[in-house]
Amino acid sequence: MEAVRSSCLWVASNASHVAINPAGIEKLVERLDGRLPTVKWDFEGIHYFDNGPLTAQYLLVLDTLNFCFWPDEELQYDHLAAGLAQALKADHTVFDAQRLKNCTGMMLREMLQWPRPLPLEDERARLLREVGTGLEQWFNGQAVNLIAAAKGSAVTLVELLTQHFPGFRDHCVYKGHQVFLYKRAQIFVADIWGAFKGLDLGEFKDIASITMFADYVVPAVLRHWGILTCSPTLATVLDTSQELTPGSEEEVEIRACSITAVEWLREYLTARSGKQVLSVHVDWWLWSSGLPNASEKVPPYHRTQTIYY
Numbered sequence: 001m002e003a004v005r006s007s008c009l010w011v012a013s014n015a016s017h018v019a020i021n022p023a024g025i026e027k028l029v030e031r032l033d034g035r036l037p038t039v040k041w042d043f044e045g046i047h048y049f050d051n052g053p054l055t056a057q058y059l060l061v062l063d064t065l066n067f068c069f070w071p072d073e074e075l076q077y078d079h080l081a082a083g084l085a086q087a088l089k090a091d092h093t094v095f096d097a098q099r100l101k102n103c104t105g106m107m108l109r110e111m112l113q114w115p116r117p118l119p120l121e122d123e124r125a126r127l128l129r130e131v132g133t134g135l136e137q138w139f140n141g142q143a144v145n146l147i148a149a150a151k152g153s154a155v156t157l158v159e160l161l162t163q164h165f166p167g168f169r170d171h172c173v174y175k176g177h178q179v180f181l182y183k184r185a186q187i188f189v190a191d192i193w194g195a196f197k198g199l200d201l202g203e204f205k206d207i208a209s210i211t212m213f214a215d216y217v218v219p220a221v222l223r224h225w226g227i228l229t230c231s232p233t234l235a236t237v238l239d240t241s242q243e244l245t246p247g248s249e250e251e252v253e254i255r256a257c258s259i260t261a262v263e264w265l266r267e268y269l270t271a272r273s274g275k276q277v278l279s280v281h282v283d284w285w286l287w288s289s290g291l292p293n294a295s296e297k298v299p300p301y302h303r304t305q306t307i308y309y
């Protein structure tokens with residue numbers, strides 16, 4: 001994750017459209033009185049969990065598809081998490097590698113019981129086929145074997161995912177520099193850690209290495225708190241919900257500055273509380289506070305058509 005931290009810091013230091021405001025970080029830490037409220041994994045009560053290998057298979061499928069819900073105004077992450085859980089409860093073989101290998105867009109839509117085409121539906125199905133094929137080729141069809149191969153290291157698990165499943169290679173080139181964000185790979189590690197409460201399959205000695213997950217909700221929350229600021233031109237684009245091109249300077253800066261800002265926020269909170277604060281926990285708190293039904297009214301999130309987040 002060193003490559004994520006250092007490349008995102010490079011973007012933040014060379015950014016043209018987005019800036020991190022340390023005063024905003026200080027203000028939020030003051031407001032929280034240095035104590036980050038605890039947000040637990042599955043605070044929504046929507047995920048599948050049986051304390052065994054099927055949970056690992058479910059979370060891998062979930063995080064393979066955990067991106068770009070907004071083009072359908074009604075579709076949200078919750079529909080995906082709950083829909084996949086329902087499908088797995090009805091049929092324990094639904095996420096077998098052999099079946100993933102043959103998945104089509106229509107099959108996925110029917111599995112989620114969604115009444116119209118999903119955003120980027122064909123890409124979603126292709127990514128599931130890629131995961132089915134990779135699991136079969138390298139891990140005897142089982143996500144638990146992938147996790148076991150990481151030998152309790154979050155960093156190794158991210159490396160294994162990005163090595164074996166090209167769809168998880170969330171990186172780009174910014175002003176000539178390669179930038180690593182690895183949103184879905186890192187969120188998978190956090191989901192396994194959170195679901196298994198840091199024990200057994202979920203035991204990662206280096207969970208502190210994981211950064212926040214550069215999605216489209218948390219950057220809007222950071223903007224709401226005055227932690228991220230934008231150029232007037234970009235602010236207008238965001239406030240009028242215009243799309244940003246994937247890989248554009250603006251898009252990369254929003255994501256990379258979010259990662260760096262959360263690292264700084266975590267350091268402030270750690271210094272203030274005297275206890276090690278994890279970026280995963282900061283992320284979950286920020287994410288949950290930015291959801292449409294949360295108390296904070298955040299500005300519109302940035303819209304990019306992408307398979308990464």
Ligand SMILES: Nc1nc2c(c(CN[C@H]3C=C[C@H](O)[C@@H]3O)cn2[C@@H]2O[C@H](COP(=O)(O)O)[C@@H](O)[C@H]2O)c(=O)[nH]1
Pocket residue numbers: 040041042043044066067068069070075076077078191194212213214215216217218283284287291292309
């Ligand atoms: N940074 C960050 N982004 C996250 C999540 C999660 C869910 N994580 C689970 C883990 C613990 C809890 O129990 C959560 O349920 C989804 N997303 C992203 O949000 C966006 C969808 O938003 P909306 O359209 O409003 O549903 C989309 O980019 C999606 O990838 C997270 O934790 N952190």
